[in-house]
Amino acid sequence: MKFDILTLFPAMFEGPLTESILKRASDKGLIEIGLHNIRDWALDKHATADDSPYGGGAGMVMKVEPLSGAIEAVKEKRPGSKVILTTPGGRPFTHQVAQELSREEGLIIICGRYEGVDERVRTLFVDDEISLGDFVLTGGEIAAMVIVDAVSRLVPGVLGHEESAQYDSFADGLLEYPQYTRPPEFRGEKVPDILLSGNHAEIAKWRRKEQIRRTLASRPELLDGIEWSKQDKKLLKELGLDP
């Protein structure tokens, strides 16, 4: 999986991409991350990448020529890559979207800054618009990190067995069950007896029930789309729910 990031601030990616799981995935050649400074494609000697908006208003807009140059240069090396712009009007980024993107050959991610990018970047070059959520960031760099991170971990081999994505929240449509590790008691708060029982069938049942209970408490709308097993239906009844 190839990620190419077009940014005015390549140094922002130093820490996030050179630590931990993503670092290991790069070292193993499972993912490849290219950072491209948009200014390198500016047309003037001052490397101007932004300019005042037509029609007036505060702030600056990212110019179309440096971005088009950057996109086309990267596309030439990676014709199969998809061009992504993060923008509040895009489709919401979810586990399903991350799964879909993890099956692409490569992603070229444009990091917007200031008041945004010239509209013609969007109409001429962008294949997919993605929104991280209903909030505003100082720029698209951290949004790009989120996408690279969430997508990379779904690329086969990136997570070891020990970090399997199989039990993720959302992987089965529900939130995760509560986790405990040693000590068995901390400031009067005890680990539930069932988890110390060694009875694996009962533990599995308890965990599934906790998943349903938590999802019901915090995110009841997630329960709607789920196909319940016979076992689940029994748990739902125990929780006072009509499956």
Add this chain to the structure above:
Amino acid sequence: MKFDILTLFPAMFEGPLTESILKRASDKGLIEIGLHNIRDWALDKHATADDSPYGGGAGMVMKVEPLSGAIEAVKEKRPGSKVILTTPGGRPFTHQVAQELSREEGLIIICGRYEGVDERVRTLFVDDEISLGDFVLTGGEIAAMVIVDAVSRLVPGVLGHEESAQYDSFADGLLEYPQYTRPPEFRGEKVPDILLSGNHAEIAKWRRKEQIRRTLASRPELLDGIEWSKQDKKLLKELGLDP
């Protein structure tokens, strides 16, 4: 505004927090970001911060003692700070939540890793649980960056006049209007004439109409909560909508 980040990977924050707007805000003393390595509060000489889950299963769980040590040490210096855990079951992070958090004295953000943190961290220490969205990251570090970034830019003085948060997407409940800058024509794609007209009243009207049109196309549910002005109602009619 004080941010304290509790993490196993402090080096991940090097690039994101030492560049651009956040760097300038730190230099000016408008925000202060403390990075704390959870391992420093581990109880054994191997600085163990995680352990196998009770009840079995893949992965590791972050232990309660190092985290409680870290939280309490930071809280002693910053008694007014709010302890935040990013978790898929938390309340969704939005512009409104960012605004609310920007009015806090300080935030202590716990970065989860692996299969999550021992449940007792949540029950004993956490004031607020926040979800970035329905996706899974390799850890809470990038989620913490999102929160620090989105909250910081709302702290008075962090954004200059030129980057005002006043015209953000979501600040008025709508998506942003399209932006253009020079050149007036690029590969046959022209800047809309109205933006070159110099007629500021008409430009304002066009932009407002584009905001409504875009929001209607991509995020119609955002239109529900809005109080429309008389002028807006005229625009809605022109767009074939019943205000």
